[in-house]
Amino acid sequence: MAKVTNKPLFSFKGVALNLVTYPTGHQVLRHHDPMGSGRYYKLNIVIKKPEAGGEFSADKVIFSWLKRIYLFRPDLYSHSVSRIEKGQRKLLSLAVYIP
Numbered sequence: 001m002a003k004v005t006n007k008p009l010f011s012f013k014g015v016a017l018n019l020v021t022y023p024t025g026h027q028v029l030r031h032h033d034p035m036g037s038g039r040y041y042k043l044n045i046v047i048k049k050p051e052a053g054g055e056f057s058a059d060k061v062i063f064s065w066l067k068r069i070y071l072f073r074p075d076l077y078s079h080s081v082s083r084i085e086k087g088q089r090k091l092l093s094l095a096v097y098i099p
Contacts, residue, residue: 002026014097021090022054027083030057033074035097040075043094050087057082 002023010017022028033040044056046068056070058079063071072079081089 009092014099016095018093018095019090020093021088022050022081022084023088024050024084024086026081026089027053028079028081030078030080032076032078035075038097038099040073041096041098042070042072042074043096044070044072045092045094046089047092048088048090050084050089052087053083053085054087054089055082056080 002025004023004026005019005021007019007021008016009019041062046056049068056067056079058070058072059077061070061072061077063069
């Protein structure tokens with residue numbers, strides 16, 4: 001599977017902002033991100049869509065807009081990204097953990 005680039009932009013006390021690039025051929029299999037206790041939120045903003053594939057899917061989202069912005073609880077609900085057939089998927093991912 002092609003290598004994902006995860007560039008940390010900011011991290012402080014349970015808040016992290018990353019620039020994530022998924023190349024052609026990559027996919028994220030359905031999973032959830034168990035955190036033990038507390039609440040875990042992710043706000044993903046797709047800044048570049050692939051030409052084909054790379055669709056985000058989640059059992060439940062809090063908010064979504066134009067298939068580009070997603071707010072969801074990765075600790076509670078399964079999520080995935082379909083295989084990127086052509087191009088790359090680039091997103092800003094803001095993660096917030098509240099103990």
